[in-house]
Amino acid sequence: MSICFHRDEKFRVPFHFSNSDAALLRFPFPFPEDSYTYSVNIEPHTRGGPTEAFSAQFDVDEHYIAECQDRAELLAAEPSRCTVLPHMHDAEWDALELIMSDMVKDYPDLFTLTRDGDQWTWHNRPLGLQDTFTFGNASTLPCGPFEYITRQAQGDFTLQDQRDGNLFLDGVTVTGAADYSPAFDLGMSFDEWHGPATVATEMGIFDRALQYLLKLQVGRPVRRLNWTLTVNPRFDTSAENYPVWGPDRTTITPDNIGNSLFLRVELQSLYRLPGSNAILFNIRTYFASFGELCRVPKWGRRLHRVLRDLPPELAAYKGLVRFLPTAVAYLAAFDDGSPTSPGIAPDIQSLRPVGCPA
Amino acid sequence: MMDTLALRVAERDLLSPTLLRLRLTSANANKLPSVTPGSHLVLDLPVKDGARRNAYSITQAGKGGTFYEIIVRHSPTSRGGSAFVHKELTVDSILNASCPSNFLALESTAKKILLIGGGVGVTPLLALARARMERGETLEFHQFCTPEEKPVFESLLAPFGQGVACVHAGRNALDFQTLFRRQPLGTYIYTCGPNAMMERVLTEATAMGWPERRIHQESFGAGGGNPFTVTLARTGGTIPVAEDQTLLDALESADVPITSLCRGGACGMCRTPVLAGTPEHRDHFLSADEKASGRWIMPCVSRAHGACLTLDL
């Protein structure tokens, strides 16, 4: 498999982003049915699923180089976006080993790892990196092991320590926070960092999810999908920069919505780490504009129905209130009322060229 | 459903007339999965009257996935599993096992761990103690055994050193109150052995103000239980659920269509109506009231009290 990387993408002003037809067809569309509510939608993270985005443990796609570049720029400006508490040092190396091993397994043509005892050589072809280091000795890497490897993988990463029957958010590389502050949430227990999600808390979602995750086993990762809507393809919608991106929410009009409003999907996967017993959490974020999504007839229809019937408290929590009516009106044109098949698969093999009428 | 491993017996070493140490390697030269200290694996033992699945703690795992070591006690009341291991397994025997699981992992912020083992319950504690020692972290290890086995356990605990590890012959050879009173803040207890011993540890420590969450007891998870039979009211079939099998696995093996997702009692997808029999609830999905009503079951984790259950399937 060869990936044609988009090198000139920009996830901040001036935005520049698009999905190829292939990228769109592999998009992890998050709605298996025509309505949405919170649920503990966790399943085993096996290789393979309804679209190609589920084929690898840590998915690499055409946006890989641009996303790594975006992370590097943000970490240069705000180094605290990567912070690991001192008792998580074993977990950092654990995470590095797991991510490297899985990337090599899934993308042997892109990444190579050579181990000679504790002397490891990592070769990352897309980013043009080659480093030899001593496993377990952080001074042999240009930065901490967790930062090193998470600069080279897509999506945010957190490390959860397990103790006293709870999980604690004790390490983060978060440059794409969906409206939260990782610096503020650091060190919180599972129920605390989900505190602002009051609707799901009241439904008992987090109690159940915690009990499940406490029993997560090495070698049996799990995944779930989460979603929101973001104006412009901007990863950094952190609480820190809310004054920077917040005004975008008032800019959506019927004319620009197709290009400016994005369905933001998080393919979240969780891994028990074999040395430290910590849990590695990858929040792998995908963007597709409303215009792009509606090229897949099933997804356009379903997105219309989901947003039209979205419970108001959910719309408020996700910050969609300002543009939701515009979004529903836009999508209505793509919903002919015909039934949709269960599940998230696009149900088509190729897309009609842009501009052709349905 | 579970990933299975093919293992080869690489070494067998009779530590005492009843304790056998096995070193297991991959049967097909693959790297064995990494494991956290405190993990166990479930061996498929092809005994004469069928298959037996027994859980054994991994006492040591080779770096880079080269081997697992377990210690198996030949128990006089064995239903065949441990007798099979002792009598039938030889070097180069091939066995199937489930991928290791861990319900007794170390806590990263523990200032000290206090290990209390009884008999063959020493096995997971050996792995925990070794990991702590390798990291230069504080531990204290007390092992109970019969007077005859004292030398065997003393040699197993010798690597941890005198003053750190101590073997006691007889259950009254150590005063728990004195032991628990002198433990520094931030100590966790890890205990494995006869239920009565683990209960005593829990009772005496909590009576001295230890929080329950500071006391970890070995449990091999709640996957299995007594076998039972499930009757399908709509389709009319009867399906046996074996002691080491989940109800969901049994239904799937019999091609009963059932929706499931997490397979861990959390998501609620496999919720199934119960028409007769009493479910033994092990899930986190049903509310207390729903559980008490007995009208629903989560087949991925829950089982039956009694011999039969009738489902609306």
Place this chain on the structure above:
Amino acid sequence: MIPSSPVKSRPVYLPFGISPNVQFSLILTDKPTLDPSCLRSETDPDTFDEVWVVHGGSTILPQQHNGLRSFRSVSQLTETLAGRLAHEQMGLRLYAAGSEDFIWKTARIAEQAGLSRDEYSLFKLGPLTRTVMCAHCHTLTRNISMTLITCDGCGATLEVRDHFSRLHGAYLGVQADAETPGILPTVEALT
């Protein structure tokens, strides 16, 4: 009594009673005397093994009389606490009553010493004020009693949330007019 919040990170403070089976109980306060409102009605303050208070004054000596120990300042108390906990045994329970800054500072010292959340209890005394951490510049602004404040660091007008960090001992503050500059919600007293 603090009203319950749907935000689970917001702490709920309940009056203390000494849990059964405890081997040693130590209660701390940043006030000159122990305010009985931090105790359950049936709890006698004399049943704590030691009571540490902040008396104030540079001539106070850290002597102990019948389990009562006085300190010159919060800093002197917390410094002594860290040293003391390093030599304590399991079975101890720690109780702290005082300002939210004080009680969460003692909680962090307790956790560093190895206590779990099951082994210490906190109770907030005094006015309904909060310490607020600015989401945008991470500056702490103290003694906040209204729902809208000006950040001491970046000057943003922050809306005070119920989301609380034990690590920072602070509530989250987020710019109130980030989406529509200049348009602010009405100010209310914090509850």
